Amino acid sequence: MSCFSCMGPRPKDVNDYDEDMVPRSSNSAVHARGKSIDSGSGNGRKDGSLKGKGTGESNNQNNNVACSFAFKELATATQNFREANLIGEGGFGSVYKGRLDSGLQIVAIKQLNLEGLQGNQEFVVEVLMLSLMHHKNLVNLIGYCTHGEQRLLVYEFMPMGSLEYHLFDLEPGRKPLSWKTRLKIAAGAAHGLEYLHKANPPVIYRDLKSSNILLDNEFNPKLSDFGLAKLGPVGDNTHVSTRVMGTYGYCAPEYAMTGKLTLKSDIYSFGVVLLELITGRKAYDISKKPGEQNLVVWSTPFLKDRRKYVHMVDPMLDGQFSSRCLHHAVAVTAMCLQEQANFRPSITDIVTALDYLLAQAQNAGTNRGGSHSAKHSALPSSEEFNANSQNRSYENMTAMF
Ligand SMILES: Nc1ncnc2c1ncn2[C@@H]1O[C@H](COP(=O)(O)OP(=O)(O)OP(=O)(O)O)[C@@H](O)[C@H]1O
Ligand SMILES: [Mg+2]
DSSP, X not given: OGGGTTOOSOXXXXXXXXXXXXXXXXXXXXXXXXXXXXXXXXXXXXXXXXXXXXXXXXXXXXXXOOEEOOHHHHHHHTTTTOGGGEEEEOSSEEEEEEEEGGGTEEEEEEEEOTTSSSOHHHHHHHHHHHHHOOOTTBOOEEEEEEETTEEEEEEEOOTTOBHHHHHSSOOTTOXXXXXXXXXXXXXXHHHHHHHHHTSSSOEEOOOOOGGGEEEOTTOOXXXXXXXXXXXXXXXXXXOEEOOOOSOTTTSOHHHHHHOEEOHHHHHHHHHHHHHHHHHOXXXXXXXXXXXXXXXXXXXXXXXXXXXXXXXXXXXXXXXXXXXXXXXXXXXXHHHHTOSSGGGSOOHHHHHHHHHHHHHHHHHHOTTSSOOTXXXXXXXXOHHHHHHXXXXXXXXXXXXXX
């Protein structure tokens, strides 16, 4: 019991953690345990195969290869999948907090729900993707377990849980995310997505949403859940056809209607996450009245008129943001949500824009440099964006700053 005394009784309360629960990198102790799924290079990559766009942004976890765990080890780590160690539940199954290596390493263990919608194929894709892709803004897969029908995934533990947890349904007394932290999360998530989109071949993430953006102690974000990821089109192909999956409210309209998947489908979902960060509203919220349930539908009148931008902002921010920064952020969001996929910006343009906004917010401090009553910037409005979108390539989006 003493080993797990830091685990509170509330399954989803990720704030119940001790300082010593900071995730540790999955190093040699784990490698030595089991066999790697990558029998080749040993660093999860092979020449000519799937790889990131460069080493500069890699988290240098190239030696981290997913290892095979015995079921017994994971049962021990979670105290037989004890309810008190349950930290979340999703379409794949239940997620438990656990301790490996006699309590030295804290991990998150996802156990496949055998009756769930997502199954073995997603499990295999998840293991393969996360064995090949390594970046500081992608969650690190430590290992996996296949035991009879049991399928389990072992990840680095993200102590602050998901972005969803910090944005919505805050109980009294819980601090809302500041504007600067929201920008930091948006920029980090964009870097993770850029790494996927710039891989060779490109990877379409397909399931970008706030519950799949996990946070470390400093609110650095990491994308998780790659079970739905697809390799993007190669050669002359413009899209890959696929069964429509993903999560309602985040799904790009053309993908929902035709099943044609492109990198720009991810950009739309990213726009929805930006909207969530700005408004504090869920992408789809059944508890709201009709007309307000779908966030994109609800936000459309606001996005069309820059004077209304401020009225869509999360009241929990209490006006603590720069008006100029808000206008830029909403403009980027509006571009991501363009109906026509071709007019959405590339992830690289988004990264540049968000890094710039984050740097501005960091320099100014969130409480200085003007509240929402500050003067508007010279940024074009969404109407202007939309009007110009026929000719706009978005390649130089930052020119607008
Ligand atoms: N590595 C992790 N570290 C800490 N908490 C995690 C980790 N992975 C998942 N969780 C927690 O478990 C919750 C459920 O995650 P899971 O991915 O199973 O479902 P989901 O993202 O809510 O839905 P979906 O299955 O549709 O992706 C997350 O919201 C998060 O709170
Ligand atoms: Mg998830």
